[in-house]
Amino acid sequence: MADAVLAVRNLCKSFGALKATENVSLDLKPGEIHALIGPNGAGKSTLIHQIAGTLAPDSGDIDFLGRPVGHLGVVERARMGLGRSFQVSSLAPEFSALRNVMLAVQSRQGSSFRFFRPVMGDASLIEPAMASLERVGLATRARVPAAELSHGERRQLEIAIALALGSQAFLLDEPMAGMGPEGSRSLTGFLDRLREEAPILLVEHDMDAVFALADRVSVLVYGRIIASGTVDQVRTDPEVRRAYLGDPA
């Protein structure tokens, strides 16, 4: 798949006798949301960990932006623009939204000579940080401490940070977790726009969100992908209905 941003081929990972990832192949193309769904314990998080680099696969290949990344650590993959978000919160709650993003811009610039300079007065940090906040629709909330933002706004702030760090693809593990119906709806609208910034591999149990957002859906059961296709293809697949969605008949 020449134009895939992310390509996973024949990935395998066992924990003792348990095959948590069994020969999984999938890809992520520019501009798309590819949802990964499946019952509890299917191996979704284990797969995301292997792609992000926090867990080593037993075998298989991972290519990102056309380069093999399987041998790289999590920090190197993140530096290349593989952005994982929402499970390990990187926010400093007492700092404003702006300051949180400025710290990300500063770490991307990686210039240690800035160390003794006050972050808040530094125009070369403010401009790109405000631009990231604007991209996620949080510019008007720039001065609000992260702790005072709503749950959904904190998700947006995490994405602004990921964008400031140069993310070229997002690995989102259950972004809707802990959100009420209104929060879920507004985060769904946000993710719908975010795909234009970078494609998203989305692990999510909220089927309303998945069916509203996904260009493609892959269904993972006991570590294996049992179906992959459009929302309609997957929804009507008899094996998927049996194994996961529940057949009303």
Ligand SMILES: Nc1ncnc2c1ncn2[C@@H]1O[C@H](COP(=O)(O)OP(=O)(O)OP(=O)(O)O)[C@@H](O)[C@H]1O
């Ligand atoms: N470090 C580990 N050591 C041993 N077994 C593990 C480890 N991590 C995960 N597992 C097992 O691997 C399987 C897949 O777990 P995983 O958390 O990836 O599933 P999941 O699809 O993300 O589940 P959920 O939807 O509940 O988050 C489970 O049986 C789990 O108990």
